[in-house]
Amino acid sequence: xxxxxxxxxxxxxxxxxxxxxxxxxxxxxxxxxxxxxxxxxxxxxxxxxxxxxxxxxxxxxxxxxxxxxxxxxxxxxxxxxxxxxxxxxxxxxxxxxxxxxxxxxxxxxxxxxxxxxxxxxxxxxxxxxxxxxxxxxxxxxxxxxxxxxxxxxxxxxxxxxxxxxxxxxxxxxxxxxxxxxxxxxxxxxxxxxxxxxxxxxxxxxxxxxxxxxxxxxxxxxxxxxxxxxxxxxxxxxxxxxxxxxxxxxxxxxxxxxx
Amino acid sequence: xxxxxxxxxxxxxxxxxxxxxxxxxxxxxxxxxxxxxxxxxxxxxxxxxxxxxxxxxxxxxxxxxxxxxxxxxxxxxxxxxxxxxxxxxxxxxxxxxxxxxxxxxxxxxxxxxxxxxxxxxxxxxxxxxxxxxxxxxxxxxxxxxxxxxxxxxxxxxxxxxxxxxxxxxxxxxxxxxxxxxxxxxxxxxxxxxxxxxxxxxxxxxxxxxxxxxxxxxxxxxxxxxxxxxxxxxxxxxxxxxxxxxxxxxxxxxxxxxxxxxxxxxxxxxxxxxxxxxxxxxxxxxxxxxxxxxxxxxxxxxxxxxxxxxxxxxxxxxxxxxxxxxxxxxxxxxxxxxxxxxxxxxxxxxxxxxxxxxxxxxxxxxxxxxxxxxxxxxxxxxxxxxxxxxxxxxxxxxxxxxxxxxxxxxxxxxxxxxxxxxxxxxxxxxxxxxxxxxxxxxxxxxxxxxxxxxxxxxx
Numbered sequence: 019x020x021x022x023x024x025x026x027x028x029x030x031x032x033x034x035x036x037x038x039x040x041x042x043x044x045x046x047x048x049x050x051x052x053x054x055x056x057x058x059x060x061x062x063x064x065x066x067x068x069x070x071x072x073x074x075x076x077x078x079x080x081x082x083x084x085x086x087x088x089x090x091x092x093x094x095x096x097x098x099x100x101x102x103x104x105x106x107x108x109x110x111x112x113x114x115x116x117x118x119x120x121x122x123x124x125x126x127x128x129x130x131x132x133x134x135x136x137x138x139x140x141x142x143x144x145x146x147x148x149x150x151x152x153x154x155x156x157x158x159x160x161x162x163x164x165x166x167x168x169x170x171x172x173x174x175x176x177x178x179x180x181x182x183x184x185x186x187x188x189x190x191x192x193x194x195x196x197x198x199x200x201x202x203x204x205x206x207x208x209x210x211x212x213x214x215x216x217x218x219x220x221x222x223x224x225x226x227x228x229x230x231x232x233x234x235x236x237x238x239x240x241x242x243x244x245x246x247x248x249x250x251x252x253x254x255x256x257x258x259x260x261x262x263x264x265x266x267x268x269x270x271x272x273x274x275x276x
Numbered sequence: 277x278x279x280x281x282x283x284x285x286x287x288x289x290x291x292x293x294x295x296x297x298x299x300x301x302x303x304x305x306x307x308x309x310x311x312x313x314x315x316x317x318x319x320x321x322x323x324x325x326x327x328x329x330x331x332x333x334x335x336x337x338x339x340x341x342x343x344x345x346x347x348x349x350x351x352x353x354x355x356x357x358x359x360x361x362x363x364x365x366x367x368x369x370x371x372x373x374x375x376x377x378x379x380x381x382x383x384x385x386x387x388x389x390x391x392x393x394x395x396x397x398x399x400x401x402x403x404x405x406x407x408x409x410x411x412x413x414x415x416x417x418x419x420x421x422x423x424x425x426x427x428x429x430x431x432x433x434x435x436x437x438x439x440x441x442x443x444x445x446x447x448x449x450x451x452x453x454x455x456x457x458x459x460x461x462x463x464x465x466x467x468x469x470x471x472x473x474x475x476x477x478x479x480x481x482x483x484x485x486x487x488x489x490x491x492x493x494x495x496x497x498x499x500x501x502x503x504x505x506x507x508x509x510x511x512x513x514x515x516x517x518x519x520x521x522x523x524x525x526x527x528x529x530x531x532x533x534x535x536x537x538x539x540x541x542x543x544x545x546x547x548x549x550x551x552x553x554x555x556x557x558x559x560x561x562x563x564x565x566x567x568x569x570x571x572x573x574x575x576x577x578x579x580x581x582x583x584x585x586x587x588x589x590x591x592x593x594x595x596x597x598x599x600x601x602x603x604x605x606x607x608x609x610x611x612x613x614x615x616x617x618x619x620x621x622x623x624x625x626x627x628x629x630x631x632x633x634x635x636x637x638x639x640x641x642x643x644x645x646x647x648x649x650x651x652x653x654x655x656x657x658x659x660x661x662x663x664x665x666x667x668x669x670x671x672x673x674x675x676x677x678x679x680x681x682x683x684x685x686x687x688x689x690x691x692x693x694x695x696x697x698x699x700x701x702x703x704x705x706x707x708x709x710x711x712x713x714x715x716x717x718x719x720x721x722x723x724x725x726x727x728x729x730x731x732x733x734x
Contacts, residue, residue, distance in 0.1 A: 048478065062478065067471075114507075128498060131435075139443060146571055148568045151562065158556075166552060190523060191525065207732075
């Protein structure tokens with residue numbers, strides 16, 4: 019008498035999804051990694067020392083998992099949030115007080131903070147083990163870009179609740195851009211770009227204006243940061259992540275002594 | 277927040293936090309004792325003569341169990357509401373407040389990190405590290421009963437920094453312990469730990485199960501954090517109402533702290549770009565082939581110390597300073613000091629060109645005649661600021677060749693001209709921060725070059 023599990027595993031539907039028996043013997047443990055889309059990121063086998071927790075700290079994987087958590091909670095939050103000065107703050111208030119979504123925003127916010135920390139710890143481990151050395155130089159560079167994008171993701175998201183904390187943190191953070199050399203209106207050399215005696219670099223045309231979309235943090239900034247936060251930067255991260263993982267495989271597999 | 281809370285209300289709020297806090301610490305030490313006992317790593321610290329029983333060996337396991345009991349008692353005291361018994365003495369807190377400032381903080385953290393580095397083989401010993409770890413938690417627990425300390429540290433967005441400090445302490449210990457062990461092994465002619473065993477294991481199940489357990493543990497932790505601590509939501513945005521202090525998100529507060537020593541174009545634009553460029557340059561500058569894929573310090577002392585100086589000493593300590601110790605008007609406040617917006621600190625700004633023209637030569641700085649051409653004006657400005665310009669250009673242009681001929685002679689020969697120049701300039705930019713800090717503390721010197729006409733202050 020076959021059990022329910024056997025009936026399911028013998029069904030055409032199951033077999034069309036998983037084209038091999040359960041991974042309980044050596045052959046099928048190899049086949050599962052080779053044929054499963056989500057697992058094919060991995061090689062079939064890894065160095066035992068390389069996956070020891072006290073060696074690798076798991077922080078790269080944790081960061082990636084946090085990125086997935088942020089993506090899922092972020093999409094759910096987008097259902098309830100309108101990025102306009104009129105609605106942004108009240109929508110967040112509603113999320114806190116009215117919609118019974120519980121801890122969704124908390125998971126998103128604390129996950130974002132945690133992601134910044136785990137990226138740093140991942141970088142710290144890679145440095146301490148010298149894993150950026152040849153042949154992995156370029157992947158370290160990709161990693162630095164990912165670090166930068168993680169910080170920008172967190173920074174752009176910081177504005178969205180549109181409360182005092184958000185607006186002034188972004189104001190202070192973006193005020194620096196007005197001092198950009200040559201292209202900031204209070205930066206060294208901003209006088210260099212003039213046309214017929216008229217300054218080209220003003221507070222309505224400089225680097226800070228490009229960042230904020232306005233002279234001050236306002237409606238345009240909110241829209242701009244929302245699009246950067248929800249679309250542009252995540253796409254960039256996804257692309258670089260793909261390259262990062264691909265290069266781990268191509269540059270000799272996970273880190274370990276050569 | 278503690279605004280408007282009476283002492284009694286504040287203490288009962290802290291008690292509800294400290295009770296579980298100390299119990300968790302008791303559990304942590306209890307588990308450590310259990311682990312040492314079960315894994316047969318017992319060590320006898322000393323023997324205690326007990327009447328009737330003879331000598332009783334006090335093992336490490338018993339020691340940590342005793343500590344666990346003490347934490348459990350602290351938890352019981354806190355849970356019973358006698359929080360004021362668990363506070364640091366008022367006099368000590370005052371002394372810490374009075375005794376700290378940006379100078380003491382910066383020099384103190386530097387001295388601490390140097391000591392940790394020099395005596396690392398002592399500090400990585402499990403018993404030493406575990407003692408320090410417990411002391412850190414105890415210090416945090418005792419400090420939480422101070423309402424001013426609590427208000428800053430328990431601010432929802434500051435909690436990640438506390439976590440960061442503890443995580444960095446742990447992982448720095450872990451990495452250093454392995455590096456110390458590897459260095460000893462290499463000195464004895466043995467391979468590092470990581471090379472002992474080149475066995476390979478199948479990803480399924482050995483790796484995918486680790487990944488699965490990590491995901492579940494992390495999700496559990498995130499859910500716990502999210503339930504315990506609501507996300508902050510302050511009043512609606514108001515452009516007319518500037519909070520004091522206004523702070524960037526915490527991970528940028530090291531940069532905001534640099535504004536004390538640099539103009540925004542340096543602190544906010546040039547130096548962050550240099551940090552990013554410098555990080556990307558690391559693999560192309562580090563020509564040392566050793567230490568690839570295993571923890572070591574002795575095989576790469578230069579790259580290790582430079583990185584730790586930049587990461588732990590400058591990036592992390594400045595973030596902690598900027599977040600926890602900088603209050604209204606960006607004044608420094610001790611850890612137990614009330615953030616008083618009316619605290620006045622004498623701010624004296626000294627400019628190098630003033631020192632030269634006014635104080636040394638006793639004359640007013642040269643000024644171009646009104647209505648003169650731009651070129652003449654620039655000429656006068658350069659004349660006025662010549663000393664600072666010479667010093668700064670000398671620092672960035674003259675020092676690298678001198679280094680190539682002296683301290684970094686072998687580096688220069690191995691790296692070649694371009695790579696060497698990139699490395700020394702990155703190092704000099706990094707070193708300019710502590711130099712400017714010291715100049716500021718000792719001479720109140722704000723700028724070496726002061727050209728407000730062109731927003732070019734350095």
